[in-house]
Amino acid sequence: MATVVIAGGGISGVAAALAVARNGHRATVLERNPEFGELGAGIQLGPNAFRALDHLGVADRVRSGAVFIDEINLMDGMTGDRITSLPLGAEFSERYRYPYAVVHRVDLHAALLDACGQSPLIDLRTDCAVAGYTVDGATVSVRLPSGEVVTGDALIGADGIRSAVRRQLVGDGEPRVSGHTIYRSVVPIEQVAHELRWNSVTLWAGPKMHVVHYPIAGGRFFNLAATVDDGATQIVTGKPAARDLVMDTFAALAPETRRFLDQGQDWRTWVLCDRDPVPRWTDRQVVLIGDAAHPMLQYAAQGACMALEDVVCLDGLLSQGETDFVELFAAFAAARTGRTAWIQGVSRAIGEEVYHPSASAADERTRWLSSLSAAQVHELVDPLYLGPVTADIA
């Protein structure tokens, strides 16, 4: 039985712990915060995420709090017209074998964390910020601020976009500040006008800005996110924003779009960051997963989905009985770097070319997307939802 130390207890870290324990190994999850938890906002999960959650045995729990929306709509935020939509009914579930749904992040994380809590092989520890690691022959150790040294046979860096493990392993500095600011609000559904409680993910595209909304937490809340390409240069995380500031920032959008924004309250602000893909995620028996490995802009709604795919890939390798973590992590990285680099690029391109274009570029986008048949829309999204997740030891 091996011991795997996991830095970070977000979605990737706790999901990875489940995969480790499912294969009969011990996992020690080191979370820097005083409590495990997630941001109180929504997240979209594609069929690839549900396939992974099913694999990890927590899909039923996540489904119970999820909202199974009818469709994903892309609207012109300047005219209020529909550009295209992707119905998420029986045909979608049949094609991708799993549904598309929206969930509260807290519910997703709690499902994974509670499953970890039920495993005697998983040790969940808080107030444990990892600063770096030392590989010594067959073991790897991390030193905590308390001076305690935690040792294992392998280390998984699941410590997010500003990963300390990545800092040592890749050394590519601070994340890239995208210049895009996002305002987020989660509103109790009874405070949202009846006619605006759409059971869909709907995205309103405007010049250098877009608005997204969908219901979450079994329909008890309405999740709103409004993003503007304002050239922001400083990192902001969760700073409160006045309602008037949000309404003024999106003043150019049509009244059909702004009536949704008008429902928002207690807005909070983030400046979005990502990184360029890197080919190297491993250093002997140390590996990066999730946002530590491949942080992306949220425009393809695939960051957490990719983190869950990572874990399924690791699980598949562990289930082959391999305990040489140098080999195992090399096979993992070989299987995952290409796909996730592609999605990092797609995420940026969707922002530029689909959500934020202006003038003639916006007209061209609308002409192209509105001309697509349902089959062509499926072909566009197939690689996101049907991508390969398994790997073999060479």
Ligand SMILES: Cc1cc2nc3c(=O)[nH]c(=O)nc-3n(C[C@H](O)[C@H](O)[C@H](O)COP(=O)(O)OP(=O)(O)OC[C@H]3O[C@@H](n4cnc5c(N)ncnc54)[C@H](O)[C@@H]3O)c2cc1C
């Ligand atoms: C606005 C927005 C919307 C999004 N929407 C979607 C969506 O709809 N669908 C989707 O699939 N994805 C979405 N994403 C992406 C998704 O949120 C991330 O990809 C996902 O949360 C990554 O999980 P993670 O566990 O890898 O990293 P994180 O969530 O960052 O977790 C890292 C954990 O490690 C801890 N940590 C950090 N440093 C240390 C350290 N040194 N030592 C110990 N612990 C440490 C942190 O406290 C945290 O708990 C969105 C992202 C944003 C910003």
